[in-house]
Amino acid sequence: MTLTPPAIVVEDIHKAYGELKAVDGVSFTVAEGEFFGILGPNGAGKTTTLEIVEGLRVPDGGSVRLLGENPFPRNVALLPRIGVQLQASAFFEKLTAREQLETFASLYGIDAKTAGEMLDLVGLTDKADTREDKLSGGQRQRLSIACALVHDPDVVFLDEPTAALDPQARRNLWDVLRAIQERGKTIVYTTHYLDEAEILCDRVAIMDHGRILAMDPPATLVRGLDAPTHVILERGSLSLEDARAIAGADDVHADEVSLTISTRTPAPVLSTLAERGTLDGLQVRTATLEDVFLDLTGREYRA
């Protein structure tokens, strides 16, 4: 455990919009240098939670310490140390990508050269002179992230930064975020990509209906689930009866294209299958965050 004070301490925050409890008693702590993810379905309260921590919204109750200070009312001393990418990108009308970034940079006293490097970092150099409204969705997203990072903040808040990104851009962003973390910065982010959260985050919080349902490192969450391993075969390579007869097969079901065997003892099941020579097109899927999510929210996850 580290001795440095935590970057963020949130205690029992509440926020209601009329009858709707958008955030309903959320508490968590993010250590300095930690990569913290918040997951949850639409309307779970992720954005609201994040914006309360940033100081953009005032909670109805509870307390927030951000880098040891209170983020609201508007705390100007704190602002240069945090970087925020809002869920909806905020750009100046009619300015090019480069101009947007330079304008934001100058608000923090950062020169145009650094802004140019930032553009390079998110792979937008060839779009530098394109106006904001002519950028694609993913390009806007990348520009918005660059604007959040340009002043090299200590704590970075990203609200669904990888939404709308193509696989290549997503991987690139992962590299950027990892590099930032390696320099000791704290990152808090929300996402709908559970596989991504599993790879990137030191810890994740799973939210629904304004509450945190679980909070741990992804591996711990998955292990704690005690979920079966799924062995997936091509349909027709094995009959349902034969599959059910395999020792260790807990459950078997089939759809048009595949046959799935659920098991808690994958090794003997796989060796039995190998003996029968039915390994063609075989896939093994162990539990992931998606299963955790399904288990916690009772909802199938669809990104």
Next chain:
Amino acid sequence: MSGAFTSLSKAMAKGFFRDKATLFFSFIFPLMFLVIFGLLFRDAGAEKIKIGAVGDGPVLAALEQTGAVELERFDSVEVGVRKVRDGDLPGLVEATGDTVRLRFAASDQSRAGIVRGLVAGVTQELNVRASGQPPRFAFAAEQVEDASLKPIQYLTPGIMSWGIAVTAVFGAALTMVNWRRKQVLRRLRLAPITPSTVLSSRLTVTIAVAFVQALVFVGVALLPIFGLRLSGTWWLSIPVFLLGVLAFFAIGMLIGAFCKTEEAATGAANIVVLPMAFLSGTFFPIDAAPPWLQSVSKAFPLRHMNDGMMDFLVRGQDASALLVPCAVLVGFTLVVGFIASKVFTWEDS
């Protein structure tokens, strides 16, 4: 801090100058009014009464010197009289030797009266002078200011004030609404800058744009074809100009604070500015309006900006005329600005 001010001002200026519709309504549209009205009314007010003249002599020469009439020469009395009979001319002066004879048409009473008075007056004056006696009654005539401004002289300050007011109101209101709707204000709130930096950079851009507008409008009106003539105290219009911009900027901020969408802001701005434009002497001199309308118009800041601009740009008033327009505009700015600052929000809801 100054870096933030500069870059925000630049961002807003670029937003302004890159929008073709905004440029059109800020520059071309008001200029169209200036050009059309300027050309349409170019000769109005300079119109002189035409009188027919036959013969020659000191009376005809003196008549011409009054500058009030234009003489149309005829070789014979018959031709001239026919013109008067046909109603083409109000009168014909026949000067032969020491006799001056005026024939006039009775159909147009008022013009006949003017012509009679003029010719009689000039003749009597010459008579007095010929007698060698000093005149018993001194008669002095001087032109008072200034119901007879040439149209371009009142059109320029009027249309200029209107154009500047429209641009200031719309610019301030639409920037605020757009920035709030697109979350730029929220994002700015997360940057280490003060609200007054945002406000002052927007005001700076508004003043800069208004300055360019003023240069363009006055520049065009000064072209020989329109013939604007600036008075010697034109520079006293600068404080009126600045305070006027400030007042309309405050109105724009108020609208921007109230309205959620650009459409609503455009509507509200039109509702505020259009009546002012028609009732403040933008397109016609307000002195010609009925008294109640003049009183109503005094409630509008545009009227006072207009008056101030006219006083100094073309009427050549001295600094004492600054007081009323400046005081009204300052008061307006303070009141409206105060309300705007109370209603202002960084984001919707």
